[in-house]
Amino acid sequence: MEAIDEIVAEFLVESHENLDQLDRDLLALEQNPDSRELLASVFRTIHTIKGTSGFLAFHKLEKLTHVGENLLSRLRDGRIGLNDDRATALLKMVDAVRGLLAAIEATGLEGDADHSGLISTLSTMLEDGPPPVATPVPAPLGEVLVDAGATTPDAVEIARMEQGLGDSRPIGSILVDHGSTTPAAVETALETQTAHRSVVDSSVRVDVDLLDSLMRLVGELVLARNQLVSRLDDAADTSKDSSLARSAQRLSLVTSELQEQVMKTRMQPVDSVWSKMPRVVRDLAKQCGRLVRLEMDGRETELDRSVLEAIKDPLTHLVRNAVDHGIEAPEIRTAAGKPAEGVLRLRAYHEAGQVHLEIIDDGAGIDPQRIAAKAIERGLVSQGQLSTMTTREIMHMIFLPGFSTMGTVTNVSGRGVGMDVVKTRIEGIGGSVDVSSKVGGGSTFRLTIPLTLAIIPALTIGCVGRRYAVPQVSVLELVRLSGEHARGGIELISGAPVYRLRDMLLPLVRLDEQLGLVPIGAADAEGAVADDSRGGFIVVLHAEQQRFGLVVDDVLDTQEIVVKPLGRHLKGIPVYAGATILGDGSVVLILDATTLARRSGVLNSTAALAAVDTGDEIEVVDPVLVVEIAGDRRAAIPLDMVTRLEEIPAASIEHVGGREVVQYRGHIMPLVRLSTLLGGYGESTAGDGVQLVVYTRGERSVGFVVERILDIASERIGTRSDIDDHALVGSVVVGDKVVELLDVDSAVLAANPNFYAAEPAPTPEEALA
C-alpha cells in the first residue's frame, strides 16, 4: 500500500504542475488557434494524465481525459478547428480533471462528481456541427447499484442521510464501509453509470430481422409458459409440488416481463411514418394548386413496427386524398368564406389498447348525395337498395372497389383505386376505418388499429364442442344465459334475434350459424326460442363502433395468444383473423368481430340505424349517465358533470322559499326535479328513496332528482338543430333509443341562479371546460 500511495502522490504533484501549464496553453491557444506547438503541448499533458490514471485505475479520470485527448488530437492534426465552444469545453475538462485530482488527494478515490455532460459535449465536438442542446443526466450511483442488485434502497437512503449529516465521502465508499455492497460492485456501477452517459453509447443498432426473430421466440416462450401453467393447474389436485409451482410462477413472471420488453424494442413512434407527410403534402399541394397547412398531434404515439409498416401506404393515400379531394382550391375556399389556407390535421393517440389515427381536413367534405348518385351510376347499388341505406352506409360506399367521386380523373388520386385498398389493408391488420364528414366543413377519416399484431389477449369460447378465440379488444362484456328459460331472454324483432340488456336492445349473432355448424334460423324457428333451456353466453362485442352480442355455448378463459397467420387456403375466409396454439397444444381459430357482424347483417339492424339517422354530423362523445326522469322519458348527463350518485330518503327533503333543498355534507343543497325542469309527465316519485345526481363545483352542489339511474354509456351524439327545449343541448343515441342530453349549466342555474356568480365558483366557461 505504501508503494502505491507514493506513486499516487507523485502522479498528483506531476499532474497539478501539468494542469497549470495546460490552463496557460489553452488560453494562449485561443489567441493563436493555429499554433501546432501549443496544441501538441496540451495534447501531451492530457495524454500523460490519461495514461497514468489508467495505470492507477482512476477510471473516471481516464474516461474524461480520453475524450479530451480525442478532441485534442483532431485539433492538433488540423481536422477540426478550435472555436469558442471547443475551447470552453476543454477548459471545463481541465477544471474537472483538477476536481478529480483534488478528490483523489483528499480521499484516495475519485468521488461522485458527474462528468457525463462534459464527456458527451466533448464527444459531440469531435465533428464540426452544432453542439447538443441537452445532455442526458445519468442515474445517481446509488440507483445504479440498487438496479444492479448490489445493494438495497434502504442502504442507499442511510448513506445519503450520512452524507447529509456531513460525511463528505462518496456514496460508494460509505456503502462499502457499511458492508452494504462490495468495492467491485461500486466499480462496475461506476462503469455502468458512465456507459449510460452519452447517447451514442446508450443505444445500438439492431437488425430488424433479429428483433423479429426475438419476437417469434418470445411468442414460443409464451406458448410454452401457457402450456406449463395449464399442465400445473391440471395437476394441482394430485401433486403438491410447491417448489415446481413456484418455479413455474417465476418463469411466468419473467416471461411476461420479457415479452413486454421485447415488444417495446419493436415500438416506434408514429412519427417515423408521419415525418414523410410534410413533403408529400407540400409537393401535392403545389401540384394541385392548394394551400395546405399540416398539423400533427401525438407524433410520439408508439406502434409496433409491423403495424407501422402496414399503415404506411393507407395513411399516405388518405393524406393525398385529403389534399387532392378534400381541401378546395384557395379561390373556392375564399368564396365559401373559409381561409384560403386549408388545414390538414393528423392525430394519433392510444385508447383502450388500440391506436387511433385521424386524418382531418377542413375541406369540402363528402356529399352523401353525390356518393349515392355515383354509386348508382357505377352500378354499385340499385335505387331500391339506396333508399334503405343509412347516411353512414352511403358514406362507407367510398370504400367499395371501383369507386371514385371525382368528376375527372386527376394525376394524383381519384382513379377509383385506393379507398378500397385502404380499407382492406387496415382491416387486414385487425383495424377498422371510419369516415365522417360535413358538407362544406371537412372530413375525418378514423383508423383504429391494434398496438401489435404478434401477441394479443384473447377470450376463448366454446361453440358446438370446439374452441375459438376472440381478441379481447373487441369484447365489451359477457352475459350468462342460465336457468330454465336460459335463452328465453332472446327475442325476435322482425325476424332478427335481440337480447334486452339493461333495457337496451342488443342485436345478436349466433356463432354456430355463422360458422355454418347449424342451419341459419334453426335456433330461432317457431317454438325453439321459448323452449331453449340450453345455457350459454352472450359475448358483447363491438365492431365499427356498434355493439352486438355473439351467442356461444361456453366462455372458457382469457389468455395471451400468439397470432399465427393462416395459410393461403384459408386466408380467403374473413371470419378468421388467424389461428393460435393454446396451452394444451391444440390449434384454435381466432374470430374477427367485424366480419362476424358484417356477415350477419347486425350492423344494419334497427339499433344501428338509430345510431346514424339522428343527424348529419356524427361525433363520438364522452361517456354519459343515462337516467330516467319520469315515465319513459330519459335524459343523458355528461359523466364528467356528475360528482356523485346518492339516494336520500324522501322525508329528508325540506322546502326553503319555495325551493326544495336537502342537507348534504354539511351544506344546504338545492334540488332540481328534472321531470319538472324538462316538462315531464308529472311527479311520480312514489317510493321512499329519492335518486340524486349530484353536481359539485367548489363548495357548491346541486342535486338533480331523477326517477332512476339507468346506465353509463359511451355513445354517438347526433347534434339536432331543432331542439328548442331549454336545458337540453342535443340528443344521444343510447342503444336503440334517442336520449336527450341535459345542458347541465342551465339546469344548475334553474336551481341556483347564483351558482356560478361569486368566487370561488368558476365561470360557466370554466365549468364547461
Next chain:
Amino acid sequence: MSQLSTFVVGKYLFGVDVSLVQEVVRLQTITPVPLAAPEIAGLINLRGEVLTAVDLRARMGMSRSATTRDPVNVVIRVDDEPVSLLVDEIGAVLEVSQVPFEQTPSTVDERVREMLLGAYPLPDRLLLALNAQRVLALTEDVRAA
C-alpha cells in the same frame, strides 16, 4: 433421374418430388375449420407452427369414411409455405430413372389425372407422380361472404 417420396391414398400410389417433402408425421389432433373448402381437413400444430392440412382423399374425390386408419401427414413445402397432405399410408422413397408416361392410363380417375405430372410403371403397380402445385390449387370453393 429423380427421387419420389411415395404414399398411398385409396387405391393409388402417389409420389412427390422428395425435395418438396419436409417431413412425415402422424398427428391425432386436427382442428376443423368451418366454412373452409371441403378438401381442407383442418389445422395442425407442427412444433408451434400452424399448418393447413389438405385431405387428399377428399381432394381426389374419395370419401374419408372408406378408411378407418388415422391419416399420416406428409408435410410438403410449396411456394415457401408448408402444407400437410393427409394420406392413408406412407411408402418408400423410390428412384425413378425412366421418362414417365405422359399419357396416364384411363383407369385413373379424371379428377386425379388433372393433378399428375406423369406415371411410372413399377413391377407390381403404377406410381403416379403428383404435381404439388396443382394438388394445392384448390377450387376457390370458399363459402365465405
